[in-house]
Amino acid sequence: MKERPTAQKPREGDQDSRREVAVALTGITKRFGEFAVVDDLNLEIWEGEFFSLLGPSGCGKTTTLRMIAGFENPTEGVISVAGEPVRGVPPYRRPVNTVFQSYAIFPHLNVFDNVAFGLRRARVPKDEIQRRVVEACEMVQLTGFEKRRSAQLSGGQQQRVALARALINRPKVLLLDEPLGALDLKLRKELQLELRNLQHEVGITFVYVTHDQEEALTMSDRIAVMNEGKVQQIADPSTLYELPKNHFVANFIGQINLFSGELESVDGGRVTLRSGEGIKIEALVRNGDTPEIGEQVQAAVRPEKIRFGETGENVCSVGVRQIVYLGVSTQYITEFADGTRLVLYQQNAHDSVGPEVGEQVNVSWDANHCLILGG
Amino acid sequence: MAAKAGGPMQKGVGKLPDRALFLFSLLIYAFLYAPILVLMFFSFNSSKSTQSWTGFSTEWYRALLTDQTIHDAFRTSMIVGVTATLIATAIGTLTALALTRHNFRGQTFADSTIYAATVMPEIVVGVSLLVFFVAVFLPLGVELGIVTIVIAHVAFTVSFVTIVVRARLAGMDESLEEAAQDLGAGPVTTFVRVTLPLILPGVMAGALLAFTLSFDDFVITFFVSGVGSSTLPLKIYSMIKFGVTPVINALSTVVLVVTMILIFGGSRLLSRREGA
Numbered sequence: 111m112k113e114r115p116t117a118q119k120p121r122e123g124d125q126d127s128r129r130e131v132a133v134a135l136t137g138i139t140k141r142f143g144e145f146a147v148v149d150d151l152n153l154e155i156w157e158g159e160f161f162s163l164l165g166p167s168g169c170g171k172t173t174t175l176r177m178i179a180g181f182e183n184p185t186e187g188v189i190s191v192a193g194e195p196v197r198g199v200p201p202y203r204r205p206v207n208t209v210f211q212s213y214a215i216f217p218h219l220n221v222f223d224n225v226a227f228g229l230r231r232a233r234v235p236k237d238e239i240q241r242r243v244v245e246a247c248e249m250v251q252l253t254g255f256e257k258r259r260s261a262q263l264s265g266g267q268q269q270r271v272a273l274a275r276a277l278i279n280r281p282k283v284l285l286l287d288e289p290l291g292a293l294d295l296k297l298r299k300e301l302q303l304e305l306r307n308l309q310h311e312v313g314i315t316f317v318y319v320t321h322d323q324e325e326a327l328t329m330s331d332r333i334a335v336m337n338e339g340k341v342q343q344i345a346d347p348s349t350l351y352e353l354p355k356n357h358f359v360a361n362f363i364g365q366i367n368l369f370s371g372e373l374e375s376v377d378g379g380r381v382t383l384r385s386g387e388g389i390k391i392e393a394l395v396r397n398g399d400t401p402e403i404g405e406q407v408q409a410a411v412r413p414e415k416i417r418f419g420e421t422g423e424n425v426c427s428v429g430v431r432q433i434v435y436l437g438v439s440t441q442y443i444t445e446f447a448d449g450t451r452l453v454l455y456q457q458n459a460h461d462s463v464g465p466e467v468g469e470q471v472n473v474s475w476d477a478n479h480c481l482i483l484g485g
Numbered sequence: 486m487a488a489k490a491g492g493p494m495q496k497g498v499g500k501l502p503d504r505a506l507f508l509f510s511l512l513i514y515a516f517l518y519a520p521i522l523v524l525m526f527f528s529f530n531s532s533k534s535t536q537s538w539t540g541f542s543t544e545w546y547r548a549l550l551t552d553q554t555i556h557d558a559f560r561t562s563m564i565v566g567v568t569a570t571l572i573a574t575a576i577g578t579l580t581a582l583a584l585t586r587h588n589f590r591g592q593t594f595a596d597s598t599i600y601a602a603t604v605m606p607e608i609v610v611g612v613s614l615l616v617f618f619v620a621v622f623l624p625l626g627v628e629l630g631i632v633t634i635v636i637a638h639v640a641f642t643v644s645f646v647t648i649v650v651r652a653r654l655a656g657m658d659e660s661l662e663e664a665a666q667d668l669g670a671g672p673v674t675t676f677v678r679v680t681l682p683l684i685l686p687g688v689m690a691g692a693l694l695a696f697t698l699s700f701d702d703f704v705i706t707f708f709v710s711g712v713g714s715s716t717l718p719l720k721i722y723s724m725i726k727f728g729v730t731p732v733i734n735a736l737s738t739v740v741l742v743v744t745m746i747l748i749f750g751g752s753r754l755l756s757r758r759e760g761a
Contacts, residue, residue: 179663179667180666181663181666200666200671201663201666201667202666202667202668202669202670202671202675203669206667207667207668208663208664208667210660210663210664211660212658212660214658214660214661214663214664216661216664216665216679217661217683218679218682218683227665227668227670227678228668228669231668231669231670231674232669275664275668276667276668279668279669
């Protein structure tokens, strides 16, 4: 049995043993000079999955992608694609294709010749090339654009050409380096869903690099959150959001309220923590974590899990400082007596009237929604 | 830029300085091109005089066509130009690729010496090449002549080609080459199918520049040509020793026109945008 990647839920572990591994990175370190851009990275990407590498710029996600593609060699460690180690295999012999951030459409060739480029290198017969290029253009809705040059295409169209050009080769793994980064928001949302559907259709493993957490959550089966060359957590989107492993993940994905304090009591998965002046918080411990009484820890709760009133295990009194209307919801920025901030969201679903700025109100949340973060 | 800042309101105010500037520009142009125009003008003069106009004639151009020594000089110039250009373009393009696409020890040194070579005094290059050829080539049985001229021309044009091609390469997105490799093209295929087509305007411009420099060169060629072989500029120089005749005007006009055509062609290629 394969070694399990840092899976969060037992369910994932079961899946793992059934699925084939498309890309495996074992102990990958990449140094430029003294600086480790990627530091002892271990990843298993499963066949047919939409896997995202998510992190701020400089976290090593693009370098990781370029090592899988073969443009960079790892300083240490082994990369395997479809079970075969690829050390020393040049990019043009690897069963992977890349969609570049800049699209890298050949400006001296038209759309047809761009898309056909890979098949021509593989010496595919002419009539088959013709058929497959037409198919590929159809798949990305570029029919009729075959004779155009890249200069005559919009950003979104160039992105589709890049996609068709890569997918037509039927790679084992498709690598995408922030392919939607240069597009405007609306088009980006559209293409996110389109990409996701396309991936389901073709069933090819996608490895997607992005710094946009929302994009990663929307599209991925699983996400590896990276920071400073290290993987912080690998999980499916909802686990990442609901059960972040540490401070970095909690903060990078969505908004979160953090309380620092000392553990007062530990009862199985339930703990109590004393934070600041008079704030006593009941919280949940992640599977496998074993905190001890007296330990300094951080508890985290998402803004949308907090409500006005006294209906949860954790009840606090806060002063409303600022109200921001966000359309679908309203954001309340509140403060404890000691100045600690607490942000909460209320859906704008009903005609309910919220508190005003300056009011002192009670807020509450369930212990189930409050998580003790690991270091 | 300055005209835009003024706007229509200021048109009257700017009129006098504008006119003065125009006149000044005109004078600069006259200074640059009047001697050449005079030379071309008198190449069509019917009398032997190069000072007074007596009537239109193409006599001197006909004289050019019938003079066997001029034919030979032209032939030598063409052979030297074409051969040196081909060699210099190949070497210069590869040098540019090495300098932009690879990191190696001594890169900065290589870089600066290539730029330095373009401003090296020609007389120094000429003398040093002569000394070199006499010391190294003569013992090997290679006489001064067309071979040494070609080698000398390659030596002084190669850095110009490198600089021109390099500018083109610097403006090219490197991920295009990565994309080609990613799609299964090996290094050679990537160069032939992607890199070369994209830098071709730069390579052609470099080649035209190299040919122009070779075709016009006098100083360096003068040192390394030896006896038997003479290029057009050397021929003109030797003819002048026996007095200025309209034939020289005609010959100079021909050299000038060829050069101008090449330079215009080169600058058009250089201004061509990627993918156009």
